[in-house]
Amino acid sequence: MYGTIAHLRPKAGQEQAVLENLKEWDRVRRPKVKGVVGGYIYRSEKNPGELMMTVAFKDRESYFANAADPEQDRWYRQLRDLLQADPTWEDGEIIGTFPATREAGR
Numbered sequence: 001m002y003g004t005i006a007h008l009r010p011k012a013g014q015e016q017a018v019l020e021n022l023k024e025w026d027r028v029r030r031p032k033v034k035g036v037v038g039g040y041i042y043r044s045e046k047n048p049g050e051l052m053m054t055v056a057f058k059d060r061e062s063y064f065a066n067a068a069d070p071e072q073d074r075w076y077r078q079l080r081d082l083l084q085a086d087p088t089w090e091d092g093e094i095i096g097t098f099p100a101t102r103e104a105g106r
Contacts, residue, residue: 035062
């Protein structure tokens with residue numbers, strides 16, 4: 001698998017709009033994107049006002065095909081308008097996972 005970790009800093013009062021934009025991506029864009037596995041959005045405790053987003057794809061080729069898609073660029077530009085600055089992106093190969101079904105203490 002392959003993916004990214006993004007650090008996003010919404011403009012003042014725009015966090016909810018950023019979250020809505022990401023939900024819209026999931027509802028409208030995701031069904032059209034080949035190879036997307038899923039992702040998470042976090043609110044940073046260490047850096048108030050910062051959101052972090054992780055996204056996983058089945059492989060590097062799927063990730064970069066999405067990045068090169070003009071529809072993805074259009075969505076990104078809408079997101080960017082809600083941010084203080086460009087996000088930072090940390091791309092890489094996903095080399096391990098932790099199963100979500102394990103219960104604590106087992």
